[in-house]
Amino acid sequence: MKFLIIIPAHNEEDNLSFTLNSLQQQSFKDYKIVVVNDGSTDQTSEIIKKYTDQDSRFETINLQKSAHQPGSKVVNAFKNGLKTQNINEFDIICKFDADIILPENYLEIIEKSFQNNPKNGLIGGLLYIEKNGEWIYEGNSNKHHVRGPMKAYRKECFIEIGGLRETLGWDNIDSILLENLGWKEVVLPELQVKLIKVKGADYTVKESDYYGRYFYFLGLKRFLAYVASSKEAMKSKSIPFFFQIIKSYENCRSKKLELKITKDEQKIINDKRWEALKKKWLRI
Structure with missing residues (x-):
């Protein structure tokens, strides 16, 4: 090959x-x-x-x-x-x-x-x-x-x-x-x-904005985005960090920024995330 x-x-x-x-x-x-x-x-x-x-x-x-x-x-x-x-x-x-x-x-x-x-x-x-x-x-x-x-x-x-x-x-x-x-x-x-190099060293986006934008462009619906944001906030042991991520995510939603995935692909991503959530968090 x-x-x-x-x-x-x-x-x-x-x-x-x-x-x-x-x-x-x-x-x-x-x-x-x-x-x-x-x-x-x-x-x-x-x-x-x-x-x-x-x-x-x-x-x-x-x-x-x-x-x-x-x-x-x-x-x-x-x-x-x-x-x-x-x-x-x-x-x-x-x-x-x-x-x-x-x-x-x-x-x-x-x-x-x-x-x-x-x-x-x-x-x-x-x-x-x-x-x-x-x-x-x-x-x-x-x-x-x-x-x-x-x-x-x-x-x-x-x-x-x-x-x-x-x-x-x-x-x-x-x-x-x-x-x-x-x-x-x-x-x-x-x-x-x-x-060799630590990732993110060249990025101009602050961490909370990064996660908010990441969850939005991944195509996550609001509930799953909030769950993912709470997970990152728990890692950082910071309640304000949760609200900062959400603010970034909602800002993207309000601007209706273009996603690079189709509606069908967005559904696939959300379904997979929901399955993972049920398996790991809800034990279903």
Whole structure:
């Protein structure tokens, strides 16, 4: 199977070489990499050139500078990279971040998993961060969800879900839609991916606004959005935090901001959330 790996990169001069080196050192070699230089103002383009000059599997495109917002910017960059390729020439479509280090057998194990189970639609490893000189599990999500920095889709699954949505919450929307279509999301815990940079460091949105917007663009109806907001408030042990999230969510509703999902897809997402709520909270 052949991989198409697209890597959005914005001001990643401190991290990108680690990512690209780890890809060059993969035991599995049949891949093409497109690095999307998304309006970088540092030495990112020079770093990319070192790889495109010496390795024909590496390509790049340059985009104009855009606002750095969670979700939409990175997916926009990904889509611009995808447009430059003939998707029919590949079997696996990957969206990787520019600040991760992959184990040498990452692509090999992913490819075998796709080969062994034709219903596997999305595969990835687990994220690890450095703390006190040690790499520890990031723990920011359940161990059955493939995180945004390291998504690998079977091409047929990727096409069937309509690709990635240019919105906050895209990396949960894909999981719900593919599962509804009968595909499987698989996390391989033996594949430990090192995350160099702390997520969110470049975002200009404050945390409560982030969650409010996230729940809105995920398509959650009011009741489920309020439940999700209360969960985040309990994590923070802050009642005001709950009301701040709700304020952000309701502000999006009042403005009727455009969702990047259809009405049918919104219903699927809410039904799945409701099922999870009943199972975990109500024990039904």
